[in-house]
Amino acid sequence: MSDVSTADEPTTEQTVPESTSFDTAQRRSRQIEADLASDAGRYRMLTGDRPTGRLHIGHYFGSLANRVRLQDLGVDSWIVIADYQVITDRDGVGPIHERVLSLLVDYLAVGLDPARSTIFTHSAVPALNQLLLPFLSLVTDSELRRNPTVKSELAASQRPMSGLMLTYPVHQAADILFCKANVVPVGRDQLPHLEQTRVVARRFDESYGRVDPTRPVFPQPDALLSEAPNILGTDGAKMSKSRGNTIEIGMSADATAKIIKKAVTDSDRHITYDPQARPEVSNLLLLASLCTGRSPQDWADEIGDGGSGRLKAVVTEAVNATFAPIRARRAELEADPGHLVEVLAAGNARANEVADATLDEVRTAMGMVYDLP
Incomplete structure (x- = not known):
């Protein structure tokens, strides 16, 4: 996949007003949208959901319909069912098996095609999760605590923050980078997460080097900014x-x-x-x-x-x-649970194949391959 990011975009080391950072992301997003009509195959998208309950029509109009649109344009689409991330802010996983299959049913029913979209579960891809270790070496405690999701959890929670919640932004970076996604559909409020991913990708290149001298191991993914409608719940509050x-x-x-x-x-x-x-x-x-x-x-x-x-x-x-x-x-x-199992097994196998190859690149770049002749 091509690295579609540009060199003049702001980094977290620079002091850039939030509005300027948003303007830059918006400009790149418009460029990508214009490019999709003629060169959609240049892009690999990563997005997904936590299996915490049944999807609703807000999810459909807010993200699912757009995922189908991008898939149908020819974007290489990767959809993670983020089952490990359920426990970032919860004591247990709940009826996780039922919820994972319910998500998969919704994905397929709205038009996501497993022949064109790789649908997989977090917990089934060990190499993806192993990327957390080198990635965590590239960020600081203060950077993690400045992340909006982590800050809001710290402010709202009545209990100590778990290590998994604190490292949530890095886990998201691993989700995006393991398959070398170069575009991520997000809303404006999610830009800090994507910027953290860009920082991880850049710092890995600066700290550990490359396998191919002509390109970094990881692209710096761009935001595809969503203009999703804000649908309220039936009580007039946020649909939740x-x-x-x-x-x-x-x-x-x-x-x-x-x-x-x-x-x-x-x-x-x-x-x-x-x-x-x-x-x-x-x-x-x-x-x-x-x-x-x-x-x-x-x-x-x-x-x-x-x-x-x-x-x-x-x-x-x-x-x-x-x-x-x-x-x-x-x-x-x-009515056909066997088909659902087959779809998920195929998606997990594809994700593992790509994750294993990425982890091999990471180890090579870090000089951690020891079984050479």
């Missing part, structure tokens, strides 16, 4: 599995209707699209828009004085129509 305010991808049409019927709106019968003054009503209009391709304002104009009842009926019909084929595919997949 832990809040129970989600519409799951795999829900039945009847369950979806019941949840939308209970969605928070307001007392004004006339429906208008005003995200600032009427966030709950506007959120439902946005959801109808995402499902149908019509603008939120168009839907507001049509519903008019129909009130929240008519609005919820429109949203229910739109959501159920959009997800009906996905839910039908889910049912087929769930």
Whole structure:
């Protein structure tokens, strides 16, 4: 894979305003998007999810649909089911087996194709996780503690931070770099994680050298900035599995209707699209828009004085129509657990093949190959 990063981008050693760093990332992201139409094969993408619960329609519109788009454009797509990362902030793994398979079902149902996207589990790739050791030698304790995710966990937790949580940014770097991904779909708030990965890649080159003098062992991956819509939960707060305010991808049409019927709106019968003054009503209009391709304002104009009842009926019909084929595919997949096992086994085998090769390069660059003749 080609290293698509540019030399003039800021590093963590420089004092760069956050807005400047974002502007740089945004510029590169636009360049990559423009390049995808003609040269998608130049890119390898890594993204994924923690198996902490069932995926919902916020995940679909926020990331899953974009993953399918990139795959269909021809981007070499790698999807990690990050089962080890479940325990970064939890005491146990919960029903991990069920959740991993549920994630896999959702991935396949929305259109991710295992022939074009490598889907694998964290815990099944030892060489990926072994990269943590040299990578940890390249970062400082203070750098880890400045990471936004680590800082928020430290501020919110009532217990001592685990070593795994503290090193979470480096584990993410290993996820991205083991397969030499050069593009990662992220939101603005995730840029510090990606910058930490870029720092690890660069410092490895500076500290340990190269196997091929013409290129570093690791590329410095770029952000593909997401413009994902901000979909609220049915209670008007952030859509979250832990809040129970989600519409799951795999829900039945009847369950979806019941949840939308209970969605928070307001007392004004006339429906208008005003995200600032009427966030709950506007959120439902946005959801109808995402499902149908019509603008939120168009839907507001049509519903008019129909009130929240008519609005919820429109949203229910739109959501159920959009997800009906996905839910039908889910049912087929769930009825064939043997196929799911085969898909995951093939993805894990591919990930191990690539991870082993990367670890061999790392050992060679570090002078740690001892079985030479």
